[in-house]
Amino acid sequence: xxxxxxxxxxLDVLSEIAPEVDPATVDHSVDLTEQLxxxxxxxxxxxxxxxxxxxxxxPQRDVSLFLTIEGAAAFLTAHAA
Amino acid sequence: MIEFRLPSLGADMDEGMLVAWLVSPxxxxxxxxxxxxxESDKGIIEVECWEDGVVEDLLVxxxxxxxxxxxxxxxxxxxxxxxxEEDTPSGPAAAARPEALVAAAPVxxxxxxxxxxxxxxxGPPRVxxxxxxxxxxxxxDLDHVLATGDDGVVRRADIIAARSQAEAGRPRATxxxxxxxxxxxxxxxxxxxxxxxxxITSAELTAPAAGVRAAPPPKSRPVGHEVPPVVVKSPPAPxxxxxxxxxxxxxxxIARSMARSKREIPHYYLAxxxxxxxxMQWLEDENGGRPITRRLLPAVLLLKATAxxxxxxxxxxxxxxxxxxxxxxxxxxxxxxSLRGGGLVAPAIHHADRLDLDELMEALRDLVGxxxxxxxxxxxxSDPTITVTNLGDRGVETTFPVIIPPQVAIVGFGKxxxxxxxxxxxxxxxxVVHASLAADHRVTDGHRGGLFLDALVQLLQEPQNL
Numbered sequence: 001x002x003x004x005x006x007x008x009x010x011l012d013v014l015s016e017i018a019p020e021v022d023p024a025t026v027d028h029s030v031d032l033t034e035q036l037x038x039x040x041x042x043x044x045x046x047x048x049x050x051x052x053x054x055x056x057x058x059p060q061r062d063v064s065l066f067l068t069i070e071g072a073a074a075f076l077t078a079h080a081a
Numbered sequence: 082m083i084e085f086r087l088p089s090l091g092a093d094m095d096e097g098m099l100v101a102w103l104v105s106p107x108x109x110x111x112x113x114x115x116x117x118x119x120e121s122d123k124g125i126i127e128v129e130c131w132e133d134g135v136v137e138d139l140l141v142x143x144x145x146x147x148x149x150x151x152x153x154x155x156x157x158x159x160x161x162x163x164x165x166e167e168d169t170p171s172g173p174a175a176a177a178r179p180e181a182l183v184a185a186a187p188v189x190x191x192x193x194x195x196x197x198x199x200x201x202x203x204g205p206p207r208v209x210x211x212x213x214x215x216x217x218x219x220x221x222d223l224d225h226v227l228a229t230g231d232d233g234v235v236r237r238a239d240i241i242a243a244r245s246q247a248e249a250g251r252p253r254a255t256x257x258x259x260x261x262x263x264x265x266x267x268x269x270x271x272x273x274x275x276x277x278x279x280x281i282t283s284a285e286l287t288a289p290a291a292g293v294r295a296a297p298p299p300k301s302r303p304v305g306h307e308v309p310p311v312v313v314k315s316p317p318a319p320x321x322x323x324x325x326x327x328x329x330x331x332x333x334x335i336a337r338s339m340a341r342s343k344r345e346i347p348h349y350y351l352a353x354x355x356x357x358x359x360x361m362q363w364l365e366d367e368n369g370g371r372p373i374t375r376r377l378l379p380a381v382l383l384l385k386a387t388a389x390x391x392x393x394x395x396x397x398x399x400x401x402x403x404x405x406x407x408x409x410x411x412x413x414x415x416x417x418x419s420l421r422g423g424g425l426v427a428p429a430i431h432h433a434d435r436l437d438l439d440e441l442m443e444a445l446r447d448l449v450g451x452x453x454x455x456x457x458x459x460x461x462x463s464d465p466t467i468t469v470t471n472l473g474d475r476g477v478e479t480t481f482p483v484i485i486p487p488q489v490a491i492v493g494f495g496k497x498x499x500x501x502x503x504x505x506x507x508x509x510x511x512x513v514v515h516a517s518l519a520a521d522h523r524v525t526d527g528h529r530g531g532l533f534l535d536a537l538v539q540l541l542q543e544p545q546n547l
Contacts, residue, residue, distance in 0.1 A: 020421060037421070039475070040378050041449050051373045060368040060376070 001054075001080035006073040013049035017042050028069035056080065083132050083157040089150050090121045091462040094334060096147045097121040099154065108136045110157065115458065117154060122334035123426050124455030126462055134159050141238065146215065208235045216240045331424040342486050346401075347522040351530045352479055355538050356502050358511035363544040380471050381442045383494050383514070385547045387469055388412050388434035390536035396525050397490040397518075397533055398466045406489065406524045415465025415485065416445065418452040426452050427468045427485055428461035438547060467491065479515040489521040490530075492537075 011023040014032075021036055032038060038046070047058050047066055056079050058066065065071035090097055097119035104116045115127040116136075134157030141154050148154075208216070208223060212235055216223050221240050228235040342348075360382050368376050391398045391412050399408035414433040419425050430436070430444045451457055470482045471494045480493030495515040502511045516537055520530045540547065 018421065039419075040380065041446065044376060044378060045446075045450075047373055058373045060365070060371070 001077050003073050003077050006076040006080075007069060009053050009076070010050060010069055010072050013046055013053060016049060017046045026069060028073075031067045032069070033067070050076070054080065082137065083134055083159060084153045085116070085130055085132070085155040085157055087119065087148050087150050087152045087154055088128060088459045089463040090119070090126055090459060091123070094121055094123065094150075094462070096149050097126065098145055098147055099141050099143045100125060101143050102139055104136050104139075104155075106136050106138060109160075110134060110136060119148075119459070121462075122330040123462065124331075124457065126457055126459050128154075128459040130157070131460075132157055132159070145219070207233055212237050212240060328422065328424060331420075331426075335425060338485060339483055342484050346484050346486065346489075348484060348519050349522050349527055349530065350481055350517065350519050351527060351534055352515055352517035353534045353538060354500075354502075355514050355516050355541050356504070356511050357497060357514055357541060358502075358504075358509075360541050360544040361497070361512045375439065377438055377442050378445070379497055380494075381438050381445060382541065382544055382547055383471065383516075384414055384416070384430070384433060384445065384469055385436075385438060385441055386537050386540040387467075387492050388414055389540050389547070390533055391467065392434060393536040394525075394529055394533040396529060397520055399489055399524075400466070400487040401489050401521060401524060402487050409466040411466065413464050413466045415468035415488070416448060417468055417470035417482075418449050420453055420455075426457065426462075427465060427470075428452055428457045429465035431460070431464075469494070472496075480517050482517065482519050484519055484521060489524045491519050493517040493519070 007028070011026070014021060014026070015023055018036055018038065026032075027035060033043065043066075047063070050056075050072070051058055054076060056076060058075070062075055065075045087097060098121075100118040100120050102117050104110055104114075110116055110130050110133070112131055112133050114130055116130045117128045119126050119128050137156040137158045139155050141148065141152070207228070207230075213223065215221075215237055216226070216235075219240060223235065226235050226239050228239055230236045230239070357379070361379065364377060364379060364382065371377075396406070396408055398412055399406060401407070411432060412434040413429040413431050415427040415429050417425055417427045428448055430441065430448060433441060433444075436444060448457075448461070465485070465488060467488055468482075468485050468491045470480055470491060472480050476496055478495045478498070480495055482491040482493040484491045493516070495517075497512050497514045499510050500513040501508055502513060503509075504511075516534060518530050518534055
């Protein structure tokens, strides 16, 4: 999985959780909860959606990587089969 | 014979429009089964039936008529009743009050393909003023209505049936979907419904349906890359916020409820810090061994502790009606869910005190998901016995919540944040949450409210027992 593939999945799932967000305006290096109106349930749903799309589990210790799009993409590319 | 009536849809929600039947005559229904969909100010509500039985007649056809709570929707035969009974009401009393027939008699004219002009002995259609008014509202010509009442009396359901027939051949859509389509100039013929029954809902016109993969906006979507949520034969209007009338209706429902609360309920407010050091550590350890699919949110601990604390101060759990308090033996926790684009619903998680943390987490996830796609069930709307609001994710430290009538208390949680706390004479940094209680002074006093918060604090010190 390339970083672009990962980011595409990440943003696709994000638009399911927060349909009002324009993915083009999301800053990939800034904490998502600071940019977007996401609560903890949205955040969990987002990670669950990424898990469902990729089959990759996201251990609790790595959840902090998912604060940003870049962190999440790095995790996915590192763990993709 | 059991009459299935439109159930209560929550305080200050006294009418709804039947959107669709999910059962047909002859179907066996089970207690708790969702049998119909009703559109209310708080979105589409899935209406459950609370009896076992066989559907005998559907008394109302889906349509834009606003039906009052308690309106008979269907008749059920109990499972031991055997075949249909002969119970057509007649006689002078019924004939004198044709409106009463709507509630008692089957009114579905069947699959008539031809609209038959049917008149009583005296010539012109026999219509009561309310039914005439309904016909006018729906644009139904009374001269072309099949009257099924005794002596040629036109009944309310005849009007609705005529209207449904007039609509046959047009795309089947909910009233709200028709409004949205009209406002945006979308041709409903161009929308393929996603539901199995073929009825187009406003969700297909406004937001991606739950569980359907959303496509990013067109500018970033590679052609042919992904199946868009709305399958259209021609491009729809650009996606916008939910329909303004939908939001306006919800705003009005919130306004009625909250104005009544502030007008009628003498609130008192209490708040306390809760040290969540142990609870968050326990949660971290617990989640560490779980896959992402089974992870628990801190909110689940707060909800469970609230439910258990209510067992110790049960008078906070219940309803105020007819100038009296009616405590509830069951604990149905209303959970305030804010909707994207504004608005709020607080449907219930039933028997929250009896669910383990995994069950509660699943119930919460399910409820929030359905609330945000405007699909909640009638029982969830009608019977919360207390509400919990958790604004912590939005960065608020303390909440001062407003009781949702006819409930008698509401519990609020703020943000979980690290704070300096003193434990055994030592200052440490622990995660802390502010818990607050707003309660009805007609029912309880601050002392009892304080005992509730104290119980809550104690329960959260032993997360493994929740």
